[in-house]
Amino acid sequence: MTERRSTPPGTKNGRRTALRVAVGICAASLLLGFFTHGQARFGFDGLFGFHALVGFGAGAALVLVAGLAGVFLKRDDDHYDR
Amino acid sequence: MTASLHPCLPLLAGAALSPLFGKRLGGAVSVLAALGGLWAVAGLPSGEFTAWRLDAAGVSLTLLRVDRLAVLFAWIFTLAASAACLFSFGRQSATERAATLAYAGAALGAVFAGDLVTLYVFWELMALTAMFVILAGNTPKSRGAAFRYALVHLFGGVCLIAGLALVAAKTGSTAFDAAALAQAGPGALLILAGFLINASAFPFSAWLADSYPESSSTGGVFLSAFTTKTAVYVLIRGFPGVEALIYAGCLMILYGLIYALRENDLRRILSYSITNQVGFMLVGVGLGTPAALNGAAALAFCHILYKSLLFMGAGAVIEATGRRRLTELGGLFSAMPLTFVLTAVGAMSLSALPGTCGFVSKPMVLSAAADADMALTWLFLEAASAGTVLYAGLAVPYFVFFGPRRAASKKDPPVREAPPAALLGMGILALSCLLLGMYPAPLLALLPYPAPALAPFSLARIAATFELLAFAGLFFAVYAPVLRRQPGITLDTDWFYRAGGPVLYRFADTAGRGLGAFFSDLIARTATALDRFTRHGPSRLASLVVGLFSPLLGKDAERLRQEAARAAATWTIPSGVTLAAALAGLCLILALVV
Numbered sequence: 001m002t003e004r005r006s007t008p009p010g011t012k013n014g015r016r017t018a019l020r021v022a023v024g025i026c027a028a029s030l031l032l033g034f035f036t037h038g039q040a041r042f043g044f045d046g047l048f049g050f051h052a053l054v055g056f057g058a059g060a061a062l063v064l065v066a067g068l069a070g071v072f073l074k075r076d077d078d079h080y081d082r
Numbered sequence: 083m084t085a086s087l088h089p090c091l092p093l094l095a096g097a098a099l100s101p102l103f104g105k106r107l108g109g110a111v112s113v114l115a116a117l118g119g120l121w122a123v124a125g126l127p128s129g130e131f132t133a134w135r136l137d138a139a140g141v142s143l144t145l146l147r148v149d150r151l152a153v154l155f156a157w158i159f160t161l162a163a164s165a166a167c168l169f170s171f172g173r174q175s176a177t178e179r180a181a182t183l184a185y186a187g188a189a190l191g192a193v194f195a196g197d198l199v200t201l202y203v204f205w206e207l208m209a210l211t212a213m214f215v216i217l218a219g220n221t222p223k224s225r226g227a228a229f230r231y232a233l234v235h236l237f238g239g240v241c242l243i244a245g246l247a248l249v250a251a252k253t254g255s256t257a258f259d260a261a262a263l264a265q266a267g268p269g270a271l272l273i274l275a276g277f278l279i280n281a282s283a284f285p286f287s288a289w290l291a292d293s294y295p296e297s298s299s300t301g302g303v304f305l306s307a308f309t310t311k312t313a314v315y316v317l318i319r320g321f322p323g324v325e326a327l328i329y330a331g332c333l334m335i336l337y338g339l340i341y342a343l344r345e346n347d348l349r350r351i352l353s354y355s356i357t358n359q360v361g362f363m364l365v366g367v368g369l370g371t372p373a374a375l376n377g378a379a380a381l382a383f384c385h386i387l388y389k390s391l392l393f394m395g396a397g398a399v400i401e402a403t404g405r406r407r408l409t410e411l412g413g414l415f416s417a418m419p420l421t422f423v424l425t426a427v428g429a430m431s432l433s434a435l436p437g438t439c440g441f442v443s444k445p446m447v448l449s450a451a452a453d454a455d456m457a458l459t460w461l462f463l464e465a466a467s468a469g470t471v472l473y474a475g476l477a478v479p480y481f482v483f484f485g486p487r488r489a490a491s492k493k494d495p496p497v498r499e500a501p502p503a504a505l506l507g508m509g510i511l512a513l514s515c516l517l518l519g520m521y522p523a524p525l526l527a528l529l530p531y532p533a534p535a536l537a538p539f540s541l542a543r544i545a546a547t548f549e550l551l552a553f554a555g556l557f558f559a560v561y562a563p564v565l566r567r568q569p570g571i572t573l574d575t576d577w578f579y580r581a582g583g584p585v586l587y588r589f590a591d592t593a594g595r596g597l598g599a600f601f602s603d604l605i606a607r608t609a610t611a612l613d614r615f616t617r618h619g620p621s622r623l624a625s626l627v628v629g630l631f632s633p634l635l636g637k638d639a640e641r642l643r644q645e646a647a648r649a650a651a652t653w654t655i656p657s658g659v660t661l662a663a664a665l666a667g668l669c670l671i672l673a674l675v676v
Contacts, residue, residue: 014484015562022552022559029549036545041452041460051464051546055553058465059472063564066343073573074344080580 026052086126086133088146088194089156090204092118093163093187100183101176108179109171109503115183116167119190120160126153132196141256144196150530151379155193155315157528158383159186161514162307162390169394169507170300173401178218182304185211189308193315198246198256198273201316205242205280209235212309215301216293227296230576234289238279245272263320274321281313281364282357283330284337288576290357291341295349295406299397302349306393307386310356314363314382318530323370328459331364335466341574342473346407346567348396348482352389355432355474358466359385365463366447369454372531377446379530384439384518388431391511392478395425398500398508399482408477408567412485417497420505422483427512431519433475434467436547438519442538445547449536468554475551476558477565617651624650 030052040046096115100108126148134145163186174182188211191204209232216228248269250256263270282290294305321327338358345351359381366378398421399414400406415422427438434440444467451460500508518525526535537543558565625647632639649655 015559019559022556026549026552026556029545029552032545033549036542042457045464045546049549051549052553054461054465055468055471055550056557058468059554059557059561061465062339062343062469062472063561066340069340070344070572074570075573076570079571079573 086146086148087122088134088191089119089122089126089160090187090190090194092116092122093183093190097180097184097187100179105174106172108176109167109174112167112174112179112183113164113171116160116164116186119186120157120164123153123156123160126156141199142197143200145191145200146194147196148194150528151315151319152193154379154383154528154530155311156190158311158386159190159193159308162186162386162511163304165507165510166300166303166307166390166394167507168510169303169397169504171503171507172501173504174298174300175218175220178215178298178301181211181214181218182301185215185304185308189312192312195258198249198258201258202239202242202246205276205312206239208309208312209239212305215305216297218301219297221296224296224298227293230579231289231293233579234279234286238276238286240276241272241279242276245269245274245276248272258316258320260320260322270321274317274324277313277316277320278330280309281317281360282310282334283364284333284357285575287334287337287357288574291345291350291353291574292576292580294353294356295347299401302397303390303393306352306356306389310360311382311386314360314367314378317364317367318375318378322367322375325368327364327368328456329368331361331366331368332459332462334358334361334364335462337361339466339469339473341572343469343565344567344572346409346569346571348399348406348408348411348478349393351408351474351478352392352396355392355470356385356389358470358473359389359432362444362447362463362466365459366450369447369450369456371450371453372533373453373536374447374450376529376531376533377443377450377536380443380446380525383525383528384431384443384515387439387511387514387518388428391428391508391515392425392432392474394504394508394511395421395428396478398504399425402497402500404494407569408481409569411482413483414497415483418483418499421500421508422479424505424508424512425482426479427515429475429479431515433471433551434547435475435551436519436539436544437516439515439522439525441519441547442522442525445538445543446536464550468550471551471554472558472565476555480558480562481567620650620653621647624655 030049033051034048044050092115096111096118100111100115102108103111130149132144132147136143136145163183166182166186170178170182185208188204188208192201192208195201195204213228213232213235216224216231218224219227246256246269249263249266250269252269253262253266255262263273266273279286290310294302297305317327334357338354338356338361342351342354342358345354363378363381363385366374366381396406399411399418402418402421403411403414405411431438431440434444448460448463448467451463499505522538625643628635628639628643628646632643635642
């Protein structure tokens with residue numbers, strides 16, 4: 001979504017550009033949400049920035065849980081071949 | 083109605099014929115067979131009907147039951163099979179061509195099965211042919227994976243047939259519909275367990291990520307389409323509204339997210355993604371309203387499109403580079419720009435970006451959860467949709483096509499774009515994803531249950547999705563270095579039989595050998611004791627008997643005791659004693675008889 005730029009995102013410059021584009025898209029999405037008043041089914045989901053919070057928060061929570069799972073479950077690639 | 087061509091027949095005929103030809107001609111036969119299946123589905127008369135009835139051994143079988151639900155799945159199965167055959171054109175071995183076509187044919191047979199017995203037959207045929215598709219990977223790992231796949235699916239099949247037998251015994255019927263199964267008691271639970279194993283429900287989920295990535299680059303495309311979606315189909319038909327499926331689905335979503343986020347192998351990521359997405363479908367089935375069931379069916383339809391596309395992209399990359407781990411890939415954009423664009427369409431569809439088919443189908447399930455006032459479930463599904471962006475939506479295109487290609491060496495051959503036929507197959511699916519995303523009417527027209535249609539393109543919904551995905555994308559952009567995959571594997575539930583199997587074997591071996599040694603020792607001791615008894619027993623007995631009479635024998639007692647012992651040991655007993663013993667024995671018998 002934000003990674004397909006003319007500057008390859010894998011490079012340092014590309015990464016900076018990708019971050020700027022991502023921030024720009026996020027700002028645009030918030031603006032759009034502000035004018036469309038969100039999509040309220042329960043009340044709380046119509047609050048300004050609710051979906052932004054869910055999107056970013058879900059990422060953070062997932063990375064934490066996946067990292068924690070790795071502490072217990074990570075093994076070498078050849079674990080079953082030994 | 084027997085004039086209707088059963089859609090599985092062209093595929094099964096193709097499976098029989100295509101191995102007779104070379105790679106290209108055989109590939110053409112495969113494409114024609116899949117298109118024949120598509121043509122047969124298109125030629126089915128509209129409306130609900132049954133055909134191809136057989137009465138065998140007192141059981142009435144219905145091989146072709148046509149209704150809207152079956153037709154929706156038949157359309158996507160034949161479409162996916164056609165695109166997959168096109169993608170694989172000229173690159174499949176004869177075994178794989180036969181196995182993949184038979185596998186697709188068996189899945190169609192299961193979809194059109196009008197009773198539980200027919201379903202069971204095609205269900206097992208599907209497991210058997212899928213095993214051969216995995217075996218066609220032709221590596222030691224693929225052989226191990228195929229063996230484990232067979233074991234898990236045999237267990238699922240045993241659950242299914244045991245359930246079938248119990249249901250038939252209780253109700254006297256083998257009808258396959260929700261109303262009949264709702265009254266069927268414990269047998270229905272066993273059938274549900276059999277279905278859930280095929281749906282890769284946790285904890286019977288690891289077989290999927292264990293087996294699909296070990297197939298060939300073309301075989302994986304077929305595998306990704308049929309087994310789990312057939313399970314979704316039978317769950318929609320047999321168990322709509324079973325509340326437990328909501329929780330099973332949520333568990334699958336979380337499990338798929340965590341493992342896909344940790345995984346380094348490209349096709350294992352996509353395999354965990356299948357479990358994750360099937361979780362959404364199970365939530366829809368569990369909600370059970372017509373709108374939710376439509377959502378599950380539509381999501382299955384779209385999921386086959388974009389997941390087949392992603393497996394094709396992964397297969398093309400693996401074929402071009404010979405590498406399958408994200409830590410060994412990267413920087414392929416310049417060498418494979420078309421593969422990148424098509425894969426990105428699949429990844430965006432998986433993320434349900436507006437304008438793709440995922441945006442049309444996935445919100446149907448979320449909306450059904452909202453309609454049922456299940457705020458927590460809805461919030462979980464919404465957050466999980468954002469998670470999709472992190473594990474695949476952005477991760478797969480970014481880590482595969484951009485950044486440095488870490489493991490590239492000068493010995494590696496130059497990376498080339500996927501062959502034209504493969505690009506054509508991918509192109510058809512990518513175009514379908516985009517067309518249905520922008521003009522969903524054909525998909526909405528296929529939906530099986532009457533329910534108010536969800537307005538997919540309301541501005542509020544587009545804005546909400548846009549915001550959710552944009553911020554998930556921002557998280558990815560900020561934390562891409564953290565999200566970069568690491569070498570290694572994450573233990574899954576297959577550990578219990580992959581590590582537990584050898585432990586059980588060693589335990590059985592040790593226990594068996596221990597028991598063997600114990601009994602061998604026991605037998606040796608018994609034999610020694612018997613030997614001692616037979617050698618010394620008679621002389622001791624004779625000595626004892628004579629010893630009893632020693633007060634009467636006087637000074638000859640000791641000599642007579644020794645003579646008696648010697649006579650017994652050498653079996654030279656005096657005839658008088660033998661006669662007396664015989665008489666005593668006869669008297670005893672007479673006393674007992676009289």
